[in-house]
Amino acid sequence: MKPGIGNRASPARRLRLAFFIALLTCVGFAHAQAIEPMPFANHAQELRFQHLTHQLRCPMCQNETLADSNAPIARDLRNQIFKLMQQGKSDEEIKQYLVARYSNYILYDPPLRPGTVLLWFGPLAILLAGAGVVLVAIRKRRREGVETTTVGDSADNGEDW
Amino acid sequence: MNRLLPFIGFMLLVGLFGFGIWWNTRHDPNAIPTPLLNKPAPTFDLPKLYEPTQTVSKADLLGQPYLLNVFASWCIECGVEHPVLTAAAPTLGVKLVGYNYKDAPADAKAWLAAHGSPYALLIADESGQTAIDFGVYGAPESFLIDAKGVIRFKHIGPITPEVLATKVKPAIAAMLKEAP
Numbered sequence: 001m002k003p004g005i006g007n008r009a010s011p012a013r014r015l016r017l018a019f020f021i022a023l024l025t026c027v028g029f030a031h032a033q034a035i036e037p038m039p040f041a042n043h044a045q046e047l048r049f050q051h052l053t054h055q056l057r058c059p060m061c062q063n064e065t066l067a068d069s070n071a072p073i074a075r076d077l078r079n080q081i082f083k084l085m086q087q088g089k090s091d092e093e094i095k096q097y098l099v100a101r102y103s104n105y106i107l108y109d110p111p112l113r114p115g116t117v118l119l120w121f122g123p124l125a126i127l128l129a130g131a132g133v134v135l136v137a138i139r140k141r142r143r144e145g146v147e148t149t150t151v152g153d154s155a156d157n158g159e160d161w
Numbered sequence: 162m163n164r165l166l167p168f169i170g171f172m173l174l175v176g177l178f179g180f181g182i183w184w185n186t187r188h189d190p191n192a193i194p195t196p197l198l199n200k201p202a203p204t205f206d207l208p209k210l211y212e213p214t215q216t217v218s219k220a221d222l223l224g225q226p227y228l229l230n231v232f233a234s235w236c237i238e239c240g241v242e243h244p245v246l247t248a249a250a251p252t253l254g255v256k257l258v259g260y261n262y263k264d265a266p267a268d269a270k271a272w273l274a275a276h277g278s279p280y281a282l283l284i285a286d287e288s289g290q291t292a293i294d295f296g297v298y299g300a301p302e303s304f305l306i307d308a309k310g311v312i313r314f315k316h317i318g319p320i321t322p323e324v325l326a327t328k329v330k331p332a333i334a335a336m337l338k339e340a341p
Contacts, residue, residue: 059193059298072263073298076289101296105193 038082045085052091053078055109059102192317195296202229202304202312203294210261210269210283217284219310226313226336227256228329229304230280230320231292233264234272236300242319243276249325250279254333255305258282262300263289305332 040046053067060071066078077098084094098106110116197203206218230246232239250257259280261269266285273283286292295304305314314332316324 062191072289076263076293080290080293100196101293102298103194103196103296 038078048091049082049085052094053081055107056081056095056098057106057108059106065108189318193296193298195312195315197296197312198315200312202306202310203291205284205286205291205294207260207284207286207291210259210266210285213266213285217282222258222306223310224308225256226305226307226333227258227282228253228333229258229260229306231260231262231295231297231300231302231304233262233300234268235264236262238319239301240276242301242321243279245320245322245325247277247279249320250281254337256281258284260292261285261287262292262297263287303329305329305336307336 038046038049040049050067054065056066056077058064058066058069058071058074058077060073061069064071064074066074066081081094081098084097089097095107104110110119112120202219204219206216209215209217232243246257257280259278259282261283264285264287266287269285289297295302299317301319303316303320304312307313313336314329316328318324320329
């Protein structure tokens with residue numbers, strides 16, 4: 001019996017596997033760095049940067065985040081955010097900095113203000129109104145259902161729905 | 162009445178849809194309202210395009226109102242507004258300051274040589290760093306800044322003859338009337 005047969009991979013196979021994994025890691029890394037590399041101090045800072053730029057909207061392109069966009073302004077704003085992070089600014093301070101220049105447009109999550117109450121709670125109100133209509137309809141039908149069974153229902157009474 | 166309800170609901174949706182179309186013809190969905198309106202313009206200190214060793218700051222321009230026009234040689238719509246600005250500049254009533262945005266100085270000079278310059282003064286922001294403070298996110302954009310350095314009006318996109326007549330000129334007139 002040769003060694004390495006059975007559930008253990010041969011050295012050559014293991015090497016190939018390691019190479020493949022390394023390659024995959026490179027592909028993943030290249031994708032994450034598709035836009036441009038930035039000299040982050042550590043991984044935590046990079047994650048914070050990614051998280052923050054994914055919450056911000058590119059002013060040039062309505063439906064892209066600052067993290068995804070390749071527009072020149074998005075690149076400039078990413079650099080600016082990076083600089084502000086190096087200066088020790090918090091996420092909230094960086095958002096305020098951008099809102100002061102580009103208005104709330106830059107935020108994907110609009111803040112809760114008198115002007116945005118409808119935006120925040122409108123869908124819930126519509127859902128509740130719909131539930132109310134359904135509830136009333138069911139109650140009405142049930143009451144009618146009780147009456148019609150006592151009278152004796154015919155198939156063509158033309159129930160209106 | 163019950164039979165009419167779905168129809169009424171449908172008509173409400175049609176109305177909403179029509180309103181959406183009407184609204185979008187009246188408003189540019191890409192135009193971001195500037196929070197800087199009626200606030201002091203950000204401070205800046207930028208080199209002149211033709212004499213890069215000299216800089217122009219916000220303080221240098223205080224005392225007389227000006228229209229700050231953000232343009233670049235790579236910007237296609239700037240070519241659209243350029244003849245309008247050239248024709249309007251002498252009768253505008255305010256100084257026209259060109260703000261060359263994210264442009265190589267050589268490209269900007271070649272573009273101005275080809276099209277002519279309506280600008281009384283030209284400053285260059287090659288990196289686009291100062292433009293962030295102005296909330297600029299493209300070109301062309303125009304800011305009307307009064308003698309005290311306050312932004313009185315902003316237009317995003319090219320100044321067409323219509324924009325000039327219905328927005329820019331009234332804004333200038335209102336400003337000059339208030340503080341002659």
